Amino acid sequence: MDRAAFPAQVGIFEVGPRDGLQPEPAFIDTRKKIEYVDMLTGAGCKKIEVSSFVHPKWVPQMADAKEVFAGIKRREGVVYSALVPNLRGLELAAECGLDEVVTIVSTSESHNKKNLNAAPAETLKEIQKINAEARRRGIRVRSYIATVFGCPIEGGQDPAKALDIALALESFGAYEISLGDTTGMANPLSAYSVPKMIKEKLSRANLAVHYHQHFGLEFANNFASLQAGITVFDGAAGGLGGCPYAPGATGNCATEILSEMFRRMGIRTGIDSGKIQEAARYAKTLSSLIHENC
Ligand code: MG
Numbered sequence: 001m002d003r004a005a006f007p008a009q010v011g012i013f014e015v016g017p018r019d020g021l022q023p024e025p026a027f028i029d030t031r032k033k034i035e036y037v038d039m040l041t042g043a044g045c046k047k048i049e050v051s052s053f054v055h056p057k058w059v060p061q062m063a064d065a066k067e068v069f070a071g072i073k074r075r076e077g078v079v080y081s082a083l084v085p086n087l088r089g090l091e092l093a094a095e096c097g098l099d100e101v102v103t104i105v106s107t108s109e110s111h112n113k114k115n116l117n118a119a120p121a122e123t124l125k126e127i128q129k130i131n132a133e134a135r136r137r138g139i140r141v142r143s144y145i146a147t148v149f150g151c152p153i154e155g156g157q158d159p160a161k162a163l164d165i166a167l168a169l170e171s172f173g174a175y176e177i178s179l180g181d182t183t184g185m186a187n188p189l190s191a192y193s194v195p196k197m198i199k200e201k202l203s204r205a206n207l208a209v210h211y212h213q214h215f216g217l218e219f220a221n222n223f224a225s226l227q228a229g230i231t232v233f234d235g236a237a238g239g240l241g242g243c244p245y246a247p248g249a250t251g252n253c254a255t256e257i258l259s260e261m262f263r264r265m266g267i268r269t270g271i272d273s274g275k276i277q278e279a280a281r282y283a284k285t286l287s288s289l290i291h292e293n294c
Helices: 016-020 030-042 065-071 087-095 109-116 120-137 159-172 188-201 217-227 255-264 273-286
Strands: 011-014 047-052 079-083 100-106 140-146 176-181 206-211 232-235
Touching: 011 206, 011 255, 016 030, 016 047, 016 273, 030 047, 030 065, 030 273, 047 065, 065 079, 065 087, 079 087, 087 100, 087 120, 100 109, 100 120, 100 159, 109 120, 109 140, 120 140, 120 159, 140 159, 159 176, 159 188, 176 188, 176 232, 188 206, 188 217, 206 217, 217 232, 217 255, 232 255, 255 273
Parallel strands: 011 047, 011 232, 047 079, 079 100, 100 140, 140 176, 176 206, 206 232
Antiparallel strands: none
């Protein structure tokens, strides 16, 4: 395999503090969340999804978003973002001085209803409003599409659904779209073909991938997407995560292993391997979830 076929550097989007901690059943002390984010900053992560501004009734673990943002040490050049489900969330994010927010919609009608209590078409209308208001405030929007590679409730998903949603998100103004393998159902063939097909149809938005653990396939999936021309990869230090609304959801792809794969290939990520392993070890002390099928 020719090294020259791959980019000199790729981006890793760290989702541990939000996507990783969100499903934890017991509330994690705010100081510990701050410590985790600061360790990730110290490890060289350039983009960190810190928390989410959703109603605490739905996601009690993220009820301290404002306090976490107030407590972290923000480093120049690092982007700290939060998931927002609606305009109220965007407003709270703006109050915390964020310059980037993240939205989410599923290809699967059933998963979207469980996750956001709405049909995907309704969620897209809300995301359109978030984009318009974010643009007015000078805030960038990154968008997840969940269940792209399969849904635990509906099963296989037609990639055309993800494409339609990606084109809509791009038209709303999203600067980056991340294809989510919410419950680890992708394989290296779909992890190559689906991102490649969608990337070719997008004219402006960047495309990223977001794989979840399944017998280690997440690393093969990331590599297949790299071969398809993807240059931004989502990971969670410590492999934390799951999805409270997706039965069987496993942890996110572990950043410390993903970045090590790139390091050994001579592809820069800006992440320090010793320090990210330290952050991963710390992250694991915060987690009570054991993923038996990882
Ligand atoms: Mg995830």
